[in-house]
Amino acid sequence: MKAVQYREIGKGPEVVEIDTPEPEPGQIRLRVTAAGLCHSDWFVMDLPADQYIYGLPLTLGHEGAGVVDKLGDGVEGIEVGGAYAVYGPWGCGQCRACAEGRENYCTRAAELGIAPPGLGAPGAMAEYLIVDDARHLVPLGDLDPVQTVSLTDAGLTPYHAIKAAQQKLFPGSVAVVIGAGGLGHVGIQILRATTAATVIAVDLNEEKLALAAEVGAHHTVLAGPEAAEKIRELTGGAGAEAVFDFVGAQPTIDTARAVVAVDGYVSIVGIGGGLMPTGFFSTPFGVSVRAPYWGSRSELIEVLDLARSGAITVHTERFGIDDAVSAYEKLHAGTVRGRAVVTP
Ligand code: NAD
Ligand code: ZN
Ligand code: ZN
Numbered sequence: 001m002k003a004v005q006y007r008e009i010g011k012g013p014e015v016v017e018i019d020t021p022e023p024e025p026g027q028i029r030l031r032v033t034a035a036g037l038c039h040s041d042w043f044v045m046d047l048p049a050d051q052y053i054y055g056l057p058l059t060l061g062h063e064g065a066g067v068v069d070k071l072g073d074g075v076e077g078i079e080v081g082g083a084y085a086v087y088g089p090w091g092c093g094q095c096r097a098c099a100e101g102r103e104n105y106c107t108r109a110a111e112l113g114i115a116p117p118g119l120g121a122p123g124a125m126a127e128y129l130i131v132d133d134a135r136h137l138v139p140l141g142d143l144d145p146v147q148t149v150s151l152t153d154a155g156l157t158p159y160h161a162i163k164a165a166q167q168k169l170f171p172g173s174v175a176v177v178i179g180a181g182g183l184g185h186v187g188i189q190i191l192r193a194t195t196a197a198t199v200i201a202v203d204l205n206e207e208k209l210a211l212a213a214e215v216g217a218h219h220t221v222l223a224g225p226e227a228a229e230k231i232r233e234l235t236g237g238a239g240a241e242a243v244f245d246f247v248g249a250q251p252t253i254d255t256a257r258a259v260v261a262v263d264g265y266v267s268i269v270g271i272g273g274g275l276m277p278t279g280f281f282s283t284p285f286g287v288s289v290r291a292p293y294w295g296s297r298s299e300l301i302e303v304l305d306l307a308r309s310g311a312i313t314v315h316t317e318r319f320g321i322d323d324a325v326s327a328y329e330k331l332h333a334g335t336v337r338g339r340a341v342v343t344p
Contacts, residue, residue, distance in 0.1 A: 002344060003126035004324040006041075007057040009049045013041075013328050015321060018059075021122065021130045023072035028131045030066030030084065034149035035124035037324075037331050037340040038063060038182060043271055044119065054120050061342075062088045062116050063153045064124025065145040068137075075134055083145065084137040085152050085304065086124065088116045089294040093133065101297035104160070124149075125324060127344040138300055141308070148307060150182065150314045150339040153294065155303040158187030160295030161244055161267040162194065168241040168265045169195035176231060176259055178202045178223070179246030179270060180212035182339040186314060187244055190303075192216040193311035197242070200234055202227055202255065204334075211315065211337055223251070228258035239284070240264060250274035260287050267292060316341045 001020040004013050023029040041060050044052075064086040068078055091098040091106025092114060098106050106114070114132075117123045122130065131137060140148060162169070169175060175197040177184050184201070185208075191199050192215075200219045201212035209220040221230045232239060239261035245252050248270030256266045257276060263286035268276060276289050283289070295303075306312050315338025319327040327340045 001127035002321050003059045004061065004321065004342065005057040005059050006045050009052060009056075012045060013060060013325055015324055018126075020128050023070055023130055025073040026075060026133060027072040028068055028075055028078055028134060028137065029070040030064070030086070030129045030131060031069040032064060032066040032124050032127060032129050032344050033083070033145035034065045035061040035342045035344070036063030036150040036153065037327055037336075037342065038153055039331065040271065041118070041328070042332055054115070058118070058120075059122040059126050060118050061123030061125030062118035063149050064088070064117060064129050065140060065149040065152070066124070066129055069128065078134045078137065083140040085140055085145075085148060085300070086117065086129070086131055087136045087138055087297050087300050088118070088152055090114055090116050090121070090132060090136060093135065104294040104296060125321070125342055127321075135297070138297070138304060140304070143304060143307060146316060146318055146341050146343060147314060148304065149341055150316065151186070151303050151307055152300060154182040154314065154339050155186045155190070155307070155312065156295035156300050157269060157292070158183050158244065158246070159190050159303045160299050161269050161290075161292045162187065162190050163299065164290060164292060165242045165265045165267060166195070169197045170241075171196035173197045173241035174200060174235050174239075174261075176200045176202060176240040176243040176256070177212070177217065177246065178243065178252045178255060180208040180217070181246065182336070183269060184246040185211050185215050185338055186312060187246065188212055188217050189215050189312040190306070193306060200231055200240065202231070207337065215315070223255070228255050231259040235259075235261070243267070244269060246270045248272035248274055257283060260284060262286060266290070314339050318343060
């Protein structure tokens with residue numbers, strides 16, 4: 001089968017031919033219908049050899065959807081031919097967090113060597129994907145896989161971040177979204193659909209700001225040294241009750257810190273390596289800071305239901321698997337509008 005793999009440190013992704021995998025007992029094989037590209041893939045591929053922990057070769061793709069193609073021995077409750085989205089943050093299935101469906105916070109995954117597809121386990125950017133357990137599958141129903149696949153990360157991750165801040169997102173509140181890319185443009189829609197907050201989007205790129213406005217941001221602000229002052233002005237000086245930083249680099253974290261209101265909330269979702277100083281004198285009184293990771297299984301069901309209701313739509317750019325490398329280059333160059341999706 002064809003697969004998009006990262007094979008050599010520093011070399012970028014390649015489209016290769018590999019053996020089609022067979023499902024072992026308990027596993028499900030999907031014929032992949034769509035796989036999304038995430039900026040985290042570039043985080044992984046940009047790591048130096050001494051920090052790289054994902055194994056080589058690595059089949060990329062932690063956003064996956066497919067049709068059940070073959071069942072391993074003992075799999076029940078799943079029919080061949082059924083269409084599913086894949087819940088990606090696989091856990092042990094048995095610890096307290098996993099029992100709550102919050103496998104993203106599994107306490108034993110690292111110790112047991114359990115890794116998400118595309119981030120250790122073979123990923124979805126291939127013609128076939130092995131899913132370790134039926135519980136990782138969420139039925140797509142009538143949702144289109146290409147339009148929906150990115151909700152498994154670019155939808156689920158902002159949904160989880162925003163849900164945790166709901167208490168701060170009362171009517172009259174202001175939410176700032178920094179980075180209106182794959183995650184950010186869905187995050188804006190989730191804020192509009194689930195809260196009454198005024199949404200201010202921040203990005204370096206005018207085209208991303210245009211997309212932000214199109215998907216529901218009330219105001220857009222160009223990133224840079226003046227952004228914080230502009231946001232303060234838009235909030236009448238009070239600042240924003242919640243800031244979602246989908247970049248997480250030092251300049252964006254500095255902006256988040258400069259605009260968060262007293263008793264506000266900062267969610268650092270992007271993994272750009274910046275640090276937020278926390279301590280009595282470093283933020284306004286009462287500020288909470290969180291660095292969330294992905295989301296829970298039940299939240300994925302909620303995100304898919306939100307899409308089904310028509311409240312959120314992923315803006316997708318579609319590529320055939322043979323064009324996956326150019327899709328990754330586009331993502332690296334910052335010119336994908338919304339999310340890039342590969343169809344094998
Ligand atoms: P993306 O490339 O699609 O979007 C990033 C956006 O940020 C782009 O619109 C870009 O123009 C903008 N941007 C870049 N630098 C900026 C700056 N200094 N100021 C303002 N805007 C800036 O990326 P994505 O796939 O949406 O991922 C966003 C981030 O979230 C990445 O760091 C990714 O690794 C991370 N991520 C984290 C989790 C998690 O669980 N915490 C999950 C998925 C992705
Ligand atoms: Zn991701
Ligand atoms: Zn667990």
